[in-house]
Amino acid sequence: MNSTLETIFRRKSVRNFKEAVIDDDTLEIILRAGMAAPSAVDKRPWEFILIKEKNTLLELARSLPYAKMAEKAAAGIVVAGNTLKQWGSGDLGYWVQDCSAATENILLAVESLDLGAVWTALHPYKDRKKIVTDLLGIPEHVVPLNFIPVGIPAGNPEPKDKYNPGVIHYEKW
Numbered sequence: 001m002n003s004t005l006e007t008i009f010r011r012k013s014v015r016n017f018k019e020a021v022i023d024d025d026t027l028e029i030i031l032r033a034g035m036a037a038p039s040a041v042d043k044r045p046w047e048f049i050l051i052k053e054k055n056t057l058l059e060l061a062r063s064l065p066y067a068k069m070a071e072k073a074a075a076g077i078v079v080a081g082n083t084l085k086q087w088g089s090g091d092l093g094y095w096v097q098d099c100s101a102a103t104e105n106i107l108l109a110v111e112s113l114d115l116g117a118v119w120t121a122l123h124p125y126k127d128r129k130k131i132v133t134d135l136l137g138i139p140e141h142v143v144p145l146n147f148i149p150v151g152i153p154a155g156n157p158e159p160k161d162k163y164n165p166g167v168i169h170y171e172k173w
């Protein structure tokens with residue numbers, strides 16, 4: 001197996017972190033990986049809000065229902081879609097797909113660096129999006145897709161083996 005496949009199969013959600021700092025160069029590489037993702041008509045409608053302030057991480061951990069792990073994260077990234085930059089609009093807009101591709105790149109980059117992260121959902125929940133939008137001052141045309149706490153993994157989380165031949169349909173359903 002090559003190193004790309006090893007990273008893909010090793011990736012798992014990490015929800016326990018050691019208290020630690022991640023240096024800025026490493027955070028930049030992670031964001032660069034996000035921006036290397038494919039996007040419809042190469043519109044790159046993503047925006048990234050990098051959060052290192054402990055108080056902000058604590059506030060997000062407190063106010064979001066499924067992001068308690070951010071308490072101990074070294075940093076957090078909100079991946080958001082800029083609806084003015086995306087290809088298409090409304091129900092036919094592509095920002096969710098584009099930002100999801102960027103998110104997976106971020107999660108794989110994190111894994112490859114022996115760090116840990118987890119996708120916590122914001123979109124499509126109005127209440128979660130409002131919490132993050134208000135706290136971080138996100139403009140109206142930008143929609144937060146997720147919040148990704150990033151840190152040094154605590155414990156030994158294991159990846160799941162999800163291979164399921166039953167979901168593969170050969171030639172026809």
Ligand SMILES: Cc1cc2nc3c(=O)[nH]c(=O)nc-3n(C[C@H](O)[C@H](O)[C@H](O)COP(=O)(O)O)c2cc1C
Nearest residue numbers: 011012013014015066067118119120121122159160
């Ligand atoms: C769209 C989406 C939303 C998710 N939301 C949350 C969340 O709010 N909180 C959380 O702890 N994990 C969340 N996850 C992570 C999933 O629970 C996790 O990916 C799944 O259990 C599979 O485990 P794995 O990532 O370790 O392979 C989300 C993942 C996706 C793709």
